[in-house]
Amino acid sequence: DAGVIQSPRHEVTEMGQEVTLRCKPISGHNSLFWYRQTMMRGLELLIYFNNNVPIDDSGMPEDRFSAKMPNASFSTLKIQPSEPRDSAVYFCASSLGRLNEQFFGPGTRLTVL
Amino acid sequence: AQTVTQSQPEMSVQEAETVTLSCTYDTSESNYYLFWYKQPPSRQMILVIRQEAYKQQNATENRFSVNFQKAAKSFSLKISDSQLGDTAMYFCAFYAGGTSYGKLTFGQGTILTVHP
Numbered sequence A: 001d002a003g004v005i006q007s008p009r010h011e012v013t014e015m016g017q018e019v020t021l022r023c024k025p026i027s028g029h030n031s032l033f034w035y036r037q038t039m040m041r042g043l044e045l046l047i048y049f050n051n052n053v054p055i056d057d058s059g060m061p062e063d064r065f066s067a068k069m070p071n072a073s074f075s076t077l078k079i080q081p082s083e084p085r086d087s088a089v090y091f092c093a094s095s096l097g098r099l100n101e102q103f104f105g106p107g108t109r110l111t112v113l
Numbered sequence B: 001a002q003t004v005t006q007s008q009p010e011m012s013v014q015e016a017e018t019v020t021l022s023c024t025y026d027t028s029e030s031n032y033y034l035f036w037y038k039q040p041p042s043r044q045m046i047l048v049i050r051q052e053a054y055k056q057q058n059a060t061e062n063r064f065s066v067n068f069q070k071a072a073k074s075f076s077l078k079i080s081d082s083q084l085g086d087t088a089m090y091f092c093a094f095y096a097g098g099t100s101y102g103k104l105t106f107g108q109g110t111i112l113t114v115h116p
Helices: none
Strands: A005-007 A010-013 A019-024 A031-038 A042-050 A053-056 A065-071 A074-079 A088-095 A108-112 B003-005 B010-014 B019-021 B024-026 B032-039 B046-052 B064-069 B074-079 B088-096 B110-115
Touching: A005 A088, A010 A019, A019 A088, A019 A108, A031 A074, A042 A065, A042 A074, A053 A065, A074 A088, B003 B088, B010 B019, B019 B110, B024 B074, B032 B064, B046 B064, B046 B074, B074 B088
Parallel strands: A010 A108, B010 B110
Antiparallel strands: A005 A019, A019 A074, A031 A042, A031 A088, A042 A053, A065 A074, A088 A108, B003 B024, B019 B074, B032 B046, B032 B088, B064 B074, B088 B110
């Protein structure tokens, strides 16, 4: 299995632009998680899905952030409009069921100028 | 709410020696799971070891072992025979059972440097 796939690996954009991060979970996994990692705040859970349904989005910082999971093999995290404080590494992770290991993707390093 | 605390922002150790990373947590749950993840400079998050709270026996994985003290809510990671490849940030993570769908709460991380 190729593992969790994220794209792009690096994204540089200007303030005010829309940014879309993509994730393909491991085939067969039914839980998907979006995390943000910064030096100041560490690793934060933004939102997670179970069977394509958003379960908890309380970690989403504000309305500028939105996430979708239209099917079991694809999820997006969108920021519109982006701001410099959104600069971070964004991870996607997936797992099979509640009790199993989360497998992380390689992350997307986002820089908003 | 669950919290996870790693009180050591940075640690260093000589190659081949042993190092222990500390982690404490706070929860009112009785059924939960604890994990240590490793994040090397490549940024990839890698599971190192996991511990189920209902198990009294401490988990071990090769050179990695934990000291799980449930009453004290402590979950430390011991790395024996440290290798240069162990240099990474280590995160302690907590998962409560039930309907949390695998949601993890992470500590702030400890940067471990292994010196030759």
